Amino acid sequence: MSPLRASMKGVLWIGGAINLATGVGFVVAHRSVFKRFGWDLSGVALPMEIAGLLIALLGISLWIVAWRPKQNRGLLWLAGAAQVVYLAATCYGIGRHELPAWCSVFAPVQTALLLLLYWIDRYLAVENSQVPPSRARSLARIGQWAVVALVLAATTWAMARGVSDLRKFANRPPPLHLTPVSSNLPAIAGPITPFTTVEAFPNLRFMDLTFVAPLPGSSGQFLAIERQGRIQRFENSSSTGKKTLFLDITHLVGDVHAMGDDGLSGIAFHPEFAQGESPHRGQFFLHYTMHCDGKRGIRLSRFTVPAGSDVADPKSEVVMIEQPDENPSHNGGTVMFGPDGFLYFTVGDDDARHPNKHAQHIDRDLFSGVLRIDPDCRGGEVSHAPPRQPNTGHTQGYFIPNDNPWVGAANALEEFYAIGLRNPWRASFDRESGKLWVSDVGEHRREEVSLVENGSNCGWSYLEGTVRSNSHCPQALDRPEPYLGQETMPLYEYDRDAMNRCIIGGYVYRGKYFPELVGQYIYADISGRIYAIEVDDHDKFVANRLLAVLDSDGHGISSFAEDADGELLICVIRNLNNEDSEIYRLQRAHLQPSQSLPKWLSQTGIFEDLKTMKLAAGFVPFEVNSPLWSDRALKYRWIGLPAGKKITGDIEGPWTFPIGTIFVKHFELPLDESHGGRSKTEGASLQVDSEQQANLRRLETRLLVRDAKGGYYGAAYRWNADKTDAKLLNFSETEEIHTCDAHGEKQTQSWLYPGRFECMICHNPQTDLVLGFSSKQLNRDVTIEGCRTNQLQRFVDGGMFESQVKAHAIGKLPRLAALDDPHATIEHKVRSYLDSNCSYCHRPGRYAGRWDGRFERPLAKQRIVDETAIFFAFIDPDAKVVKSGDPDDSYLLRRMNSTVPHMRMPPIARSVVHDDAVKVVKQWIASLPPSTEMIADRPTNKTRK
Numbered sequence: 055m056s057p058l059r060a061s062m063k064g065v066l067w068i069g070g071a072i073n074l075a076t077g078v079g080f081v082v083a084h085r086s087v088f089k090r091f092g093w094d095l096s097g098v099a100l101p102m103e104i105a106g107l108l109i110a111l112l113g114i115s116l117w118i119v120a121w122r123p124k125q126n127r128g129l130l131w132l133a134g135a136a137q138v139v140y141l142a143a144t145c146y147g148i149g150r151h152e153l154p155a156w157c158s159v160f161a162p163v164q165t166a167l168l169l170l171l172y173w174i175d176r177y178l179a180v181e182n183s184q185v186p187p188s189r190a191r192s193l194a195r196i197g198q199w200a201v202v203a204l205v206l207a208a209t210t211w212a213m214a215r216g217v218s219d220l221r222k223f224a225n226r227p228p229p230l231h232l233t234p235v236s237s238n239l240p241a242i243a244g245p246i247t248p249f250t251t252v253e254a255f256p257n258l259r260f261m262d263l264t265f266v267a268p269l270p271g272s273s274g275q276f277l278a279i280e281r282q283g284r285i286q287r288f289e290n291s292s293s294t295g296k297k298t299l300f301l302d303i304t305h306l307v308g309d310v311h312a313m314g315d316d317g318l319s320g321i322a323f324h325p326e327f328a329q330g331e332s333p334h335r336g337q338f339f340l341h342y343t344m345h346c347d348g349k350r351g352i353r354l355s356r357f358t359v360p361a362g363s364d365v366a367d368p369k370s371e372v373v374m375i376e377q378p379d380e381n382p383s384h385n386g387g388t389v390m391f392g393p394d395g396f397l398y399f400t401v402g403d404d405d406a407r408h409p410n411k412h413a414q415h416i417d418r419d420l421f422s423g424v425l426r427i428d429p430d431c432r433g434g435e436v437s438h439a440p441p442r443q444p445n446t447g448h449t450q451g452y453f454i455p456n457d458n459p460w461v462g463a464a465n466a467l468e469e470f471y472a473i474g475l476r477n478p479w480r481a482s483f484d485r486e487s488g489k490l491w492v493s494d495v496g497e498h499r500r501e502e503v504s505l506v507e508n509g510s511n512c513g514w515s516y517l518e519g520t521v522r523s524n525s526h527c528p529q530a531l532d533r534p535e536p537y538l539g540q541e542t543m544p545l546y547e548y549d550r551d552a553m554n555r556c557i558i559g560g561y562v563y564r565g566k567y568f569p570e571l572v573g574q575y576i577y578a579d580i581s582g583r584i585y586a587i588e589v590d591d592h593d594k595f596v597a598n599r600l601l602a603v604l605d606s607d608g609h610g611i612s613s614f615a616e617d618a619d620g621e622l623l624i625c626v627i628r629n630l631n632n633e634d635s636e637i638y639r640l641q642r643a644h645l646q647p648s649q650s651l652p653k654w655l656s657q658t659g660i661f662e663d664l665k666t667m668k669l670a671a672g673f674v675p676f677e678v679n680s681p682l683w684s685d686r687a688l689k690y691r692w693i694g695l696p697a698g699k700k701i702t703g704d705i706e707g708p709w710t711f712p713i714g715t716i717f718v719k720h721f722e723l724p725l726d727e728s729h730g731g732r733s734k735t736e737g738a739s740l741q742v743d744s745e746q747q748a749n750l751r752r753l754e755t756r757l758l759v760r761d762a763k764g765g766y767y768g769a770a771y772r773w774n775a776d777k778t779d780a781k782l783l784n785f786s787e788t789e790e791i792h793t794c795d796a797h798g799e800k801q802t803q804s805w806l807y808p809g810r811f812e813c814m815i816c817h818n819p820q821t822d823l824v825l826g827f828s829s830k831q832l833n834r835d836v837t838i839e840g841c842r843t844n845q846l847q848r849f850v851d852g853g854m855f856e857s858q859v860k861a862h863a864i865g866k867l868p869r870l871a872a873l874d875d876p877h878a879t880i881e882h883k884v885r886s887y888l889d890s891n892c893s894y895c896h897r898p899g900r901y902a903g904r905w906d907g908r909f910e911r912p913l914a915k916q917r918i919v920d921e922t923a924i925f926f927a928f929i930d931p932d933a934k935v936v937k938s939g940d941p942d943d944s945y946l947l948r949r950m951n952s953t954v955p956h957m958r959m960p961p962i963a964r965s966v967v968h969d970d971a972v973k974v975v976k977q978w979i980a981s982l983p984p985s986t987e988m989i990a991d992r993p994t995n996k997t998r999k
Contacts, residue, residue, distance in 0.1 A: 230852025244649025271328025308345025493559025
């Protein structure tokens with residue numbers, strides 16, 4: 055007869071049945087059933103099959119003990135040990151957040167069953183003991199309670215860690231069910247300009263290409279000028295993929311990785327370069343900035359190709375002009391022969407700030423103008439030796455043309471042909487008329503194109519274009535007296551801003567492919583737009599027309615060039631200091647109907663109901679941790695993926711989005727904040743009450759589409775006043791909007807609606823083109839139907855990514871912090887803000903500044919704190935991006951707190967100061983230790999309290 059009581063046998067039979075059923079269920083169901091319910095069991099300590107077998111054997115063991123308890127008491131011990139292992143694994147998984155929250159209910163059940171097993175074992179121990187029952191009970195009790203204490207401690211720890219997760223699990227939002235998106239957007243967006251660009255040599259890539267020139271007498275070969283100091287030779291064939299080194303002077307040019315215009319920029323061949331009997335055979339001239347022997351400066355040098363050789367001799371250099379300078383910018387960049395046989399050489403003002411010590415001066419050094427010399431030293435009635443040297447420079451090997459404008463002027467450097475130029479990067483002669491066209495890069499207010507003549511004074515630095523210079527020195531605003539030369543106003547000028555700046559001069563077109571362009575001056579600027587200026591027979595401006603936009607995301611035009619027939623080439627730099635520069639040509643645009651963007655938002659198929667702003671099926675809303683400041687506007691964001699496609703790449707990024715992916719961002723502006731109109735924050739839901747909706751002005755809806763070529767195109771739709779639809783903008787527009795601030799004061803706010811081209815200024819290749827949709831922005835808790843969940847984990851669980859990531863791994867990923875995040879340190883909040891508002895430009899490969907705004911870079915390596923603010927160092931030698939402990943002398947804060955177009959940051963689409971950000975950044979700067987206390991390897995990963 056069994057010594058067990060009926061209750062004990064019942065416990066064993068029931069416990070055995072539960073464990074056997076659970077174990078068999080684990081083995082049979084494995085993970086598929088749990089995944090169907092959205093339960094993630096990827097973090098279970100033991101494989102599901104092994105765990106299931108263990109639990110099943112535990113159940114069978116309990117049945118055997120119930121049948122013959124005395125003979126199988128050892129099985130009871132094994133069953134107890136297995137239960138302890140099972141309980142320990144459960145507690146460990148819950149405590150580490152590797153088991154789902156619902157598993158926390160197992161911990162107390164397992165604990166109760168284990169205690170019952172020990173109770174039964176103690177009973178059997180007393181029944182079988184040869185010692186007095188009281189002593190046997192005491193020994194059993196001591197062993198039991200020791201185990202109980204350990205088990206309860208583990209259970210309590212697991213429950214404490216898992217109870218909050220269990221609560222979340224009980225309130226778990228519905229799983230994300232992805233459906234593919236469909237729209238009426240084209241797979242490839244067609245051009246909206248009469249011309250497009252196409253690669254002229256698709257199999258060739260160069261390093262920072264600055265110029266291209268046909269090689270005289272070479273039967274169709276070109277030389278490509280690389281900023282670092284190399285010249286490459288290649289065939290004029292679209293299929294060529296071979297280039298050979300023609301000259302390497304990188305040892306003279308030095309390091310050009312820093313910001314600025316440093317490097318090799320121009321080449322000119324002597325008119326008798328290919329004449330075998332000429333003493334000037336094989337001679338060519340280079341414009342470059344030199345870095346050698348601890349000095350820097352601008353050089354004009356002559357080199358020679360030896361007879362019988364097809365490469366230049368680097369030892370043949372004759373330095374004709376060496377003008378020391380102080381700054382890496384404003385060096386000019388053009389060297390060319392004019393129709394008069396003289397050599398022309400453009401020089402900038404060395405980026406000298408006001409009062410400018412170079413502009414409007416011809417008696418000091420060779421800066422800020424166009425120089426004209428006779429490299430053949432013909433003498434006599436043609437030219438004469440220079441009467442003097444520059445104050446700080448050295449010249450040799452040329453004469454001065456006798457008809458230069460300041461020949462014979464007291465103490466003049468007679469090399470000057472024209473003056474009053476800030477940075478004439480590119481200049482050219484019209485092949486037909488012989489007139490000299492010069493483009494001059496502006497400072498704050500104007501970009502300009504001028505027809506320059508002998509003795510022209512283009513006005514810099516007291517004029518910028520036709521307006522007074524925005525000088526830091528009032529005296530510089532006065533017209534110099536006596537006035538040198540002939541006052542020359544620009545033939546054409548345009549406002550300089552963040553999207554229209556750094557003019558790249560080109561040529562008057564004299565080719566044959568495009569008769570409609572003959573006689574028009576083709577130029578561009580750093581935005582990638584290519585324009586044509588038309589003039590009448592009297593050289594009076596008629597029109598400026600947009601011809602094309604560089605057909606390659608994020609590229610920057612560095613120069614135009616002409617082939618031997620006068621057809622234009624376009625030199626393009628993609629990423630600085632990378633071998634990915636290209637050469638393009640113009641071609642007529644052919645817009646296919648299938649490439650046209652819908653004219654109205656309602657025609658895109660993205661929205662199911664524009665009145666309620668309900669998107670079509672498949673679009674998933676998302677929120678970001680640290681939103682880009684957009685002049686007080688509220689923004690709402692969605693992403694849609696094509697059928698059967700997922701986002702690839704490691705969960706930390708960068709990610710690759712499938713072709714057909716559509717990003718949507720919608721903007722609304724509170725018109726009156728005096729009555730709580732700004733109480734609503736950014737988010738993913740547009741559900742607002744009628745009072746809030748009346749106070750919100752629908753501005754625009756922007757789209758970013760991954761196209762069939764693997765690139766992206768952007769589009770902005772501007773809403774009409776009655777909020778019924780939005781119209782496509784091909785070109786940017788500006789609107790003045792009347793609003794009321796939180797204090798009840800009326801104000802006027804300027805809003806920029808970007809055209810299709812402006813989108814790609816920020817969505818550039820260096821940022822992988824997509825900005826807000828990243829792990830550091832998406833890794834946050836969001837509310838879905840009243841339930842809180844991690845947004846990034848929800849997207850992973852919903853099948854949006856190829857990667858399957860554990861919840862605890864996502865929890866460890868870096869995340870940005872909002873300015874009002876109470877759990878983040880002030881440094882974390884500031885660096886997050888800089889990442890979302892600045893890093894699309896302030897990063898390697900971009901032209902803006904030297905500091906790196908990316909959050910993933912440690913602060914000590916971002917070059918922010920106590921680093922020189924390079925664009926202001928010339929007016930303030932102590933200018934710092936951030937000056938430790940001194941907000942007032944930190945230029946980052948000054949630019950954030952400014953609305954002046956040339957001063958404000960971010961520079962694009964911002965006209966309102968972000969007061970909250972200014973306040974937080976000011977507090978952070980004030981809290982920084984002195985620079986001597988900055989630790990190079992400061993830890994930045996522990997950013998949350």
